Structure formats: structure tokens, C-alpha cells
Amino acid sequence: MPDAQLRDETKRGLTVRNLSFHYGPKTALDSVSFDVEPGTFCALLGPNGAGKSTLVSLLTRLLVAPDGEIAVAGHNLRKSPRKALGDLGVVFQQPTLDLSLTVKQNMAYFAALHGLPRKETPQRIDAALDRLGMRERAGEKVRALNGGHRRRMELARALLHDPKVLLLDEPTVGLDAAARHSITDHVHDLADQGLCILWATHLTDEVRDNDQMLVLHHGKILAAGQTGVLRGNETLSNWFLSQTEVSA
């Protein structure tokens, strides 16, 4: 696909075209294509082993696929990785915090990795922590935080450089119900404010009827559209199980 076309189609969102990836003979992703518009919360729903983490690795350039194209906020990830990664915020499934450093030190390290001006960094950190109610924890070592606070801190950090696309890979794994609810609500609010969100999960209760949804199974997109329309009269959990069982 020509680069200009890819840019036009996405504007500020996320576009994936004909993305395939193999681990040796095993196919992890098979010609995956989708768009996520700005201001959209898109749930990437798939059972374990569906290919979600591989897709996240490709979107973050931890892996590079020989086939297919990815555009983040209009920047082709293959041709302009710096611009594309500069517009991408990520919360990985696995924690990526340095436990021996304080919240503020972790945030400052991330700010430098993204080339934020040193003078602006303290204000940005304060503002990002404020948004998630974490400012009073700024001086604490991450080791002292509970799981919910660590996740909130990772979310605050992912927003530090004002990304246009936010990618979250099963961000609520291991959290209690209250922390899960709080983070899910907050990220929905971010979509309402215009951010493009891709939320990978296997938990159907995190997805709302007016969210966009992609169902990934065995490396292929099984269904795409608005959640309420796709599930019809069934509960999302039953509909999802029926979809993934039929194709299994």
C-alpha cells in the first residue's frame, strides 16, 4: 500500500494492513487488517494464544514483520519508526517498572527515553500523576506500591509524552475488581477526550457496548465492529465463546 494512502486513511489513529507473522513454521498472525479512529476505544478481544501479544510486539516494533504495514498517527512504522513510536503510548502486560527507583525517577527515565525537554519534565510528571491521583506517591519507591498503583503509574507514564495512540496489553491482569474498574473507566475517558485506544484483553466485562471491538483468534480477525451490534441479544461473554468455539 502506498505510504500517502496509508497516511490519509489513518489521520491520527492506528492502521494495520495485511500483517502476518510466523515463529518458524507456526503462524502467529495471518494477514491481519484493521483501523482504529481517533477518539475510539477499541477492544482487541481474544483468548490466550490468539496472537494479541505478538500483535502488540509488532505495533511497538519489538518485532518487525516481513509482510504488512502499520501506521501510528499517520506515520509508517517501518519507514518512520521514530515518529511512529513518538506518537505511541504503551502499557505492556508485563510490568516495566524499575522497582528500586521512585515513581518520579521512573517517570523521568521514561521522559528522557522519549526526548522530552528536561525543563518541562517535572511539570509533565506532576500533571500526569495528578490525572491519575498519584502525585502524593511521587517520592515513593515503586517496590512499596500495590499492584493497582503500579498499573496507574504505568498508565500515567505512557501518557507523559502526549501520544496520539495508546496501546494497552491486558493492563488489568492481576488487579482486584476496584482497580480494574478504575483503570478501565479512566481509559474510556481518555478515548472520549480524543485519544485512539487499542485495549487487548480476554476479559469481556471490560468492553462496553459502544466500544469498537476486534476479535482475534488463531491469528486472524474473526469479527470487527461495534460491540453492541456484534453481540446482538446475547451476552458478550456467550457471544465471544460461541465465536471462538465455532472456529476452534
Place this chain on the structure above:
Amino acid sequence: MTGFWGVARAIIGREFLRFIHQRERFLAALVRPMVWLLIFAAGFRAALGLSIIPPYQTYITYETYIVPGLCAMVLLFNGMQSSLSLVYDREMGSMRLLLTSSFPRWWLLFCRLLGSTAISILQVYTFLALAALFGIVLPMPGYFAVLPGLVLGGLMLGALGLVLSSFIKQLENFAGVMNFVIFPMFFLSSALYPLWKMAESSPLLRDICAVNPFTHVVELIRFLLYLQINWIALFWVLVWTAALCGAAVWGYDPARGLMKRKT
């Protein structure tokens, strides 16, 4: 360029913070060469007679002979320690944060390498100060002249650690690196005995020692400590540093190396 320096400062600063938090690592890094210097060297002093070889202009004690080798040993172990922490970072997830920075991957890796080299050099100078306290004093200008050699040797051995870390799949496999990389590199070198001494036992082993890149690091340091330059050693250390840095960038290429495996 501001962003590039900011990244360098952050990565190197983080390495130092981690180092400060790991006091045991600092102690181990000092105890190891001191044990060799004070115990091993004392035991072998009589057994391993030395002749006058460059850069020395007179007979020296065995303790004096092994000081450059022990400096290089500190660089070697710290390079491997850095490799271990890279594998740890990958398993713990923090490597992902580094590699998804919007800056070029080669720059991120180079900054990591600079950080680990800076810590190595700090350890070497602390070791040299302790050695001086125990009476093994080298020419004063040599302490300054050796700095470029330590930087180069630190970069070479740190780059070796980077290459290894890109191929080690799990933390548990690290013991294999100790057995198959550190010990052969250290013992098959001129760190503990001059090459002519090795030739008396086995010409083949002497030849292996002569091509071992670690030998070149040791000799580069040895000559610089006595305000001389061993051009052959300098040449090979430069070549190996460039080759290993290239291999590290290749090993961490997202299309080929590090994350290609399904872990």
C-alpha cells in the same frame, strides 16, 4: 542532539543508580581481584618466576605483573554482569521500555554500553587504589594514561556482554556463559602468566592465548600503565570492539534477533 544526550544521561544515570543500590555487587567486584592479588599471587610468587619483558625495565614482583590482568578481569566480570542484568531486564520487562523508545536502537544500546563501562572503570580505579594501599604502586602518570585503554577494553567486553545477552534465552542459562566464556577468556590470556611462560608448557596454548582478544585488552592496559602503547594490542582491541558492537546491534535488530523468539 539535546534529546540524544538526554537519553545518554538517563540510561547512564540509571546504571549508576542501580549500581549504588547493589552494594554487594560493588563489594564482590573488589573482593574478587583482591583475593587474586593478595592470596593467589602470594602463593604463586615463587613458582612463577618472571623475566624482564616489555613494558617492564627491571625485574618485578608477580603481584605487580598481574595487576593489569586483574584490571582487565574487573572489566570482564562487569561486562558479564551487565549482560546478566540485560537478560534480567528482558525477563522482567524493563527491556521493552528501553527498546520502544523513539530513539535509534543502536544509540540506546551504545548508551547502555557506556553506562556499564563507566561503572567498570570506577571499579578498576577503586581496585588500583586498594592495591596501592597494599604496596603495589605503579608510576603515577600511568594511572591517568591507562584511562583510554580502560574505556576501550570496557567497551569491548561490555559489547561482548551485549552480544551474549541477545542470544541467552533465559537467566538460568547464564551459568553456561561463566563456564564457556569468562573462564577460558581469563585463563587463556596473559593476565596471570606471560605468553613465553605458557609456550614452555604448550606452544598451541600459547598461540590460543595470543589470539584471545582478552589478552590484547590486558596488554593494552599493561603498556599504558607504564606510559607506552602496544600498537598491536590497540589495533586488535579496536577491531574487536567494532565487530562486537556491530554484532550487538545485529543481535538486537527487531527483524532478526532478541525478540524473534517466542518466550
